[in-house]
Amino acid sequence: MEKQELIRMLNKDLADEHAAIIRYLVHSYLEGEDTPLGAKLLSRSREEMWHMHWLGMIIGALGSEPVMVPAAYPFDPANRKTIFRSYVAYEEKLIPHYQSEAEKVEDPHIKRVLLREAWESAVHAEKFQKMHDKLAPADAEGLPGEDNELPAPFVETLQRLVEAKYNQMLQSLRDAWVLQKDGLAAWRIMDFSYTKMKQLAHMAEEVAENGFEPRLAAGGMIQHADIGKALQSALEGVQQTRSQHQAIKDDPEAEKHGGLMTNLTLAINQETYESEEIEDWLKK
Ligand SMILES: [Fe+2]
Ligand SMILES: [Fe+2]
Incomplete structure (x- = not known):
């Protein structure tokens, strides 16, 4: 063929x-x-x-x-x-x-x-x-799905994060596959995609538990040919979603949901870890 x-x-x-x-x-x-x-x-x-x-x-x-x-x-x-x-x-x-x-x-x-x-x-x-x-x-x-208990603007904020994290996770997969000849660096990107899937799952479950389909809408990927550029844009992406996680955590609505607060803190810590790791790699 x-x-x-x-x-x-x-x-x-x-x-x-x-x-x-x-x-x-x-x-x-x-x-x-x-x-x-x-x-x-x-x-x-x-x-x-x-x-x-x-x-x-x-x-x-x-x-x-x-x-x-x-x-x-x-x-x-x-x-x-x-x-x-x-x-x-x-x-x-x-x-x-x-x-x-x-x-x-x-x-x-x-x-x-x-x-x-x-x-x-x-x-x-x-x-x-x-x-x-x-x-x-x-x-x-019957059909799957529960009744909504969240205010609409809060659901919208969660949905925007679901969409951002989904695309960030897809970009990591794309970069790891396409740049696989770079070996260790590509494998590290793949490693981070697993954390992103988990973070995505936490937010998507919250949305779905309230009867909404999580907003898994794939946008265009950046077609990086260079691992340095891929890491630089991965760093920017993770810093952006860290502020999104932080904004949700600061919302008084989030405090009413203990499990969500735990996952938000976890995601923020993971994203800080990931940023520091990438910053170190970029220096070398
Ligand atoms: Fe299959
Ligand atoms: Fe299948």
Whole structure:
């Protein structure tokens, strides 16, 4: 297969895996990640993160730019029964899709990745089918999501931080994949992306617990070709979200939510740590 065609194919898969991550993650948060349904959805979402990551690493190794905007995830939102049925259909379609792609590529690693994505999609379809079949009648007819208890401006502030942190996390993944030849420096960026995912989760869960879909809207990535520039802009990003975390912490509304306050303090400390680390690397 010609290289450009291969990259187009892998980027399309990357966008589909990204879509699956977001769908299962948002659904998990709406259920509550400590509920049986929420915990299972979160587990599926994490496996989709591996899938996305392997594809991103391959695209970066090929010297290409990964597409960081998720594709659409089609599902019937009428009730839980129809939602899970859509998930089964989505995963089942991926099995022959990845198998036929694997047949077209020569590279043994890429072939194995595509085949693994095929058989893990089969496992996902099976697990979603079980979740569908086991739904209690009241759950089957219902939809995930709780009533809102937060003032609208506060929700908006949280949503802006969700959006900023999501894009910052995507930028870290993009930089780590594309600049992987820089070795240790790229690995450090990847390491920080894990903390960003956790910080993002804390804010997104708060939003979803109040019945809103977290604002996971991917914007344009900066296509850094140089690790120094990538680190400099990572530093600016983390300083910006640290002020956003601080502003939420200073809001009297936040004080009413003990768990949120703990996570805000944690995020601010982590972002201070990250800034100091990057500043040190930039000096060297
Ligand atoms: Fe997947
Ligand atoms: Fe899957």
